[in-house]
Amino acid sequence: MRRTAPAFTAIALTLIALRPAGAQPAREPNTCATCHASVPEQRLAAPAALFAGSDVHRDRGFACADCHGGDPTAAEKSRAHDRTGRASTAFIGKPVGQAIIAACARCHSDAELMRTFAPKQRVDQATEYATSVHGSQLARGDTRVATCASCHGAHGIRLVNDAKSPVFAANVAATCARCHADPQHMAGYKLPDGSPLPTQQFADYRQSVHYAALTRVNDLSAPTCNDCHGNHGAAPPGVGSIANVCGTCHAVFAQKFEASVHRQIFDKGCVECHGNHAVMKPSDEMLGAGGRAICATCHTAGSADDKGAQAAERMRARIDGLKTSIEHSDAVVARFRNAGIEVSDDELALHDARTVLTLARTEIHAADPARVDAVIEGGAAIVARVDKNAEGDARELQFRRRGLALSLGAILIVVVALALKVRQIDRDRANR
Amino acid sequence: MSVMLQQTTAWLEERFDLSGVRHFVAEKGVPIHAQKVWYYLGGITLFLFAVQIFTGILLLLYYRPSAAEAYESVQFIVTKVRFGWLIRNVHSWSANLLIAAAFAHFFSVFLLKSYRKPRELTWASGILLLFLMLGFGFSGYLLPWNELSFFATKVGTGIAGGVPIAGHFLLRLLRGGDDVTGATLSRFYGLHVAVLPAMTTALLALHLLFVQRQGMSVPLETEHRLETGEPLRQMPFFPNYILRDVLAWYVVLAILAALAAFYPWELGTKADPFAPVPPGIRPEWYFLAVFHTLKLLPSHILGIEGERIGIVAFGLVAAFLVFVPFLDRRASRGARSPLFTVAAVLGLVYLITFTIVGHYAK
Numbered sequence: 090m091r092r093t094a095p096a097f098t099a100i101a102l103t104l105i106a107l108r109p110a111g112a113q114p115a116r117e118p119n120t121c122a123t124c125h126a127s128v129p130e131q132r133l134a135a136p137a138a139l140f141a142g143s144d145v146h147r148d149r150g151f152a153c154a155d156c157h158g159g160d161p162t163a164a165e166k167s168r169a170h171d172r173t174g175r176a177s178t179a180f181i182g183k184p185v186g187q188a189i190i191a192a193c194a195r196c197h198s199d200a201e202l203m204r205t206f207a208p209k210q211r212v213d214q215a216t217e218y219a220t221s222v223h224g225s226q227l228a229r230g231d232t233r234v235a236t237c238a239s240c241h242g243a244h245g246i247r248l249v250n251d252a253k254s255p256v257f258a259a260n261v262a263a264t265c266a267r268c269h270a271d272p273q274h275m276a277g278y279k280l281p282d283g284s285p286l287p288t289q290q291f292a293d294y295r296q297s298v299h300y301a302a303l304t305r306v307n308d309l310s311a312p313t314c315n316d317c318h319g320n321h322g323a324a325p326p327g328v329g330s331i332a333n334v335c336g337t338c339h340a341v342f343a344q345k346f347e348a349s350v351h352r353q354i355f356d357k358g359c360v361e362c363h364g365n366h367a368v369m370k371p372s373d374e375m376l377g378a379g380g381r382a383i384c385a386t387c388h389t390a391g392s393a394d395d396k397g398a399q400a401a402e403r404m405r406a407r408i409d410g411l412k413t414s415i416e417h418s419d420a421v422v423a424r425f426r427n428a429g430i431e432v433s434d435d436e437l438a439l440h441d442a443r444t445v446l447t448l449a450r451t452e453i454h455a456a457d458p459a460r461v462d463a464v465i466e467g468g469a470a471i472v473a474r475v476d477k478n479a480e481g482d483a484r485e486l487q488f489r490r491r492g493l494a495l496s497l498g499a500i501l502i503v504v505v506a507l508a509l510k511v512r513q514i515d516r517d518r519a520n521r
Numbered sequence: 522m523s524v525m526l527q528q529t530t531a532w533l534e535e536r537f538d539l540s541g542v543r544h545f546v547a548e549k550g551v552p553i554h555a556q557k558v559w560y561y562l563g564g565i566t567l568f569l570f571a572v573q574i575f576t577g578i579l580l581l582l583y584y585r586p587s588a589a590e591a592y593e594s595v596q597f598i599v600t601k602v603r604f605g606w607l608i609r610n611v612h613s614w615s616a617n618l619l620i621a622a623a624f625a626h627f628f629s630v631f632l633l634k635s636y637r638k639p640r641e642l643t644w645a646s647g648i649l650l651l652f653l654m655l656g657f658g659f660s661g662y663l664l665p666w667n668e669l670s671f672f673a674t675k676v677g678t679g680i681a682g683g684v685p686i687a688g689h690f691l692l693r694l695l696r697g698g699d700d701v702t703g704a705t706l707s708r709f710y711g712l713h714v715a716v717l718p719a720m721t722t723a724l725l726a727l728h729l730l731f732v733q734r735q736g737m738s739v740p741l742e743t744e745h746r747l748e749t750g751e752p753l754r755q756m757p758f759f760p761n762y763i764l765r766d767v768l769a770w771y772v773v774l775a776i777l778a779a780l781a782a783f784y785p786w787e788l789g790t791k792a793d794p795f796a797p798v799p800p801g802i803r804p805e806w807y808f809l810a811v812f813h814t815l816k817l818l819p820s821h822i823l824g825i826e827g828e829r830i831g832i833v834a835f836g837l838v839a840a841f842l843v844f845v846p847f848l849d850r851r852a853s854r855g856a857r858s859p860l861f862t863v864a865a866v867l868g869l870v871y872l873i874t875f876t877i878v879g880h881y882a883k
Contacts, residue, residue: 428783429606429610429782429783429784429785430606431596431599431600431606431788433596433600434600489782490782492782493778493779493782493783496775496778497775497778497779500771500772500774500775500778501775503771504768504771504772504775507764507765507767507768507771508768510760510764511761511764511765511768514760514761514764515756515761518756518757518761
């Protein structure tokens, strides 16, 4: 608590120094933009150019002085940049560290003000930030950590749902990676166990099924960094809460896992089998006690004492069995469909059987073979019904083929008879 | 059997004067020459049309022309109705074979210049019949109300909307509104089972009447030989030719049965007007050449919309086809007309090439 005291002091001072900008209309003329647009020094000209482009604050009537202070009506540089003038026109310059948080929080933590611009937007970002690793480090005086501007930008800020925004879902990972994938920047930061903070998370994430869904399928609901770590309150999820984090989206899996024996054993919950940043597409090969099965990491195949291995093998065998019978029935139904028999009911039934297979794959997270068996039975019954229908389809196909052969035979006889008749009458005519 | 036939004939003779019919049957002949094989195409087209009427009437017993029931009723026909699958498959296959046979008949008549005087009206009625067959194909394609037919109709009626001046009116007339909906289905159904059949019956009767009145045309070379005094070799229509015709119909029937049994016409998925347009939407093969040509045209030609120019050009080609006998003055005089032969060959090559390219185009 003592550590955060200077941070709150800074925020308070800045709040006093700055006016409630949103309450005032945009000032005209804005000499800041006029002068900075023409200065040769890029460091000073770039912000003006960015702000003049696409900026959510400028679009809503805010100007440079709302964050930087100063007198935008002053024609002389010295008066515009006067740090000693009235509080309302005192120049602040470039906010750094806690001052950035204070500058943004001045409006973004003001529920009444935010209601006039974005009534649905939360106003607790600064509070959340204070609880984050970034916020607590900053409070300790570490100015290398991310502040608002590090992720959202300072000038040329775009709305979160703007695809060009650095915090747009598809861009979040790259934005975080600007610091977290840079070994130089991350040098000195350590994990709770004292080991250096890794920097390969972004590389791992880019191999994951989540990244593929987000960037290749354009599924913006797929998780990126902030969906598991939080955004303003960014921190690694605690060991005990990993299943809760994954369960935000994978609710059924989390529910099954909650009932499993692994719940008490796995330190890192879901991560134990699926990994964290490099979450791969799961496959049936992950289940079992041998080969590439993940279970084999802890369990021993063929061991009479290892009940876990036996359970894993049994669940895998049941899943493989249903999968194989669905594939077989699929091939049979396809054969009849190609032969012209209407099989849409069977196709629908097999679709249901595949859903059951998915449910069985979900059920394995409870690590109870009896529960998997119960689900598989339902799928097996569907497949059995399809196979029985297939017998009827086979009879129908046989009937059609016989019918066609008979029809073609009858047509052939008529054609031959007609040809003979034509020959005969032609001959008769020639003889006459 | 023959006694019964004689008795029936005598019974009829007593009431009606059948001498005209007997004379027609006894006298009608079919010329014999190297090109006589093309004569069968007209008969085959007629046979397939008869198959369409027969199977169409059977389908009408179960088909329901509404957006809510059309797809389900066709599904019911092919799954639950005894031999419904066969009737529906034969109807679909026969429609395609019919248009193929009509095109073959058209090109054979064109290349043999059989349209020349005095058969101008036979030709014109035949061309109009070909257009009606295409109309049958276009309207019938939508009736199962599946995804492909829905979007293909959207594209097809959209093309009609490109007709200068009357385009928008035509589009609304065809669709029954601004978009393809259940109203379009009702219209297409009415066209398919009432308007087009009525027009076809009248025109077909006229076409056949012309053929019977004027007899079969012979190629120019044969005609020239006749002028030198060479006698025309003929075979009696009854029974020598009609038996050959029936034989050809049986062969076509066998092909139709095999196609229907082994290559069922897909039903696809039910049309969903709110679904995104699936990739690869294209019309039936007989519209592919026109469709692909319109697709290839630049967006603007001399400041006018390319597609509009294309539609006008195809309209002019259609008008040209109707009036070919009146434009080909040389053929009317009994002289060779290589220009029209080249036009027909180029037309055939264009249709085949663009149909194939259109089929494989993305």
